[in-house]
Amino acid sequence: MDKSVPVVSKIFCSGAPTMLMIRRRPAVVNGGGFVVTDLSHSIVFIVDGCGTLGSKGELMVKDGEGEPILSISKKGGIVQALSTRNRWNGYSMDYQGKNKLVFSLTDPKSCTAQGAPVRVHVEPKRQCKKWDFEIGGSFADRDCTIVDCTRKIVAQMGKKGLMGGKDFYHVEVQSGYDQAFIIGVMAILDSIHGESTRC
Template sequence: MRRSTDVVPIVSKLYCSSSPTLLMIRKRPVVVNGGGFVVTDSSHKVVFVVDGCGKLGTKGELMVNDGEGESILYIHKKGGIVQALTARSKWSGYSVDYQGQNRLVFSLTDSKSCFASNSAIRISIEPKGQSNFSWDFYINGSFVDKAFTIIDRNNRIIAQVEVQEFIGSKDMYQVWVQSGYDQAFVIGIIAVLDNIFGESTSC
């Protein structure tokens, strides 16, 4: 059983906290800095900035930067004829080190058809040598309503997204990341969902 003090780094242990962490997500208007969204902590400090098509100029590509503007996670959607013929879309996330080298750290698979079987959005930690399972996390709830959770295969909630009642706008919402879990990874998953559902990172 996982202890509360355990650390689960996926992008980097630098983004894991020993206590639950509240992050606020605010969409950027497409006309300002190319869209995407900004992530702040409880003291309103920018901790992540996500750029999408409007900033990068390419569909199906996303970049997660840290609060200093350094790229830490590059995500892209798999393309090609084979992918176009399948009932599911696959996204791959790569950590970016200080030398600009990319290392595959997760993949996300979503259904492109409401008739596809097992249509839950699932995430796998890469490379596969780290897990004996075909998937490690899944999404439960509605991204459109900003009411969903990221859950591991043991049914533990690792992150929960919701709209604050006093704000009343889905352009700003919050995510609780449980202790020990990689916040950059969670933001990367949210970035992919944002793009899948045609929101701030899409064109």
């Protein structure tokens, strides 16, 4: 029985837990962002931030061949300006360049909302009523966990050995979960915290 949980696509779901290594690119090289490799050092994903894309609040996740697979944008407008939360939308991209909303992430943006959980809603709606995934812990300390609405761990982030730090860390994605989606979430957290994808 297939136990995969695709968000972007089933092709990014693995039958076994997968360790992904994330290395930041300096902002002066290719506009920043980061590169994601597997344990054999093959490039699996490339994330471009606004230094490459040219506009704030815009992120792009590409596959190992450099083909765009996920476009992410921070929602703007007057309603967003009055809200206590920021909203980011992730769109899958097909071979014709068409975008389809696949998830949205909300994060607190004011001191009154500090401590409020960062939650992800998947489109189309699933069995969970209020939210599909929740992020806990500290991205800045490279110690955060993504759980589903049943509190099952989906992905866990940490520092990698002695080289670990802000520039080089890892995320372990559990079997059946969409790795492209997880990297999209990591890209948003990176931008929220003003790191490699931010202008």
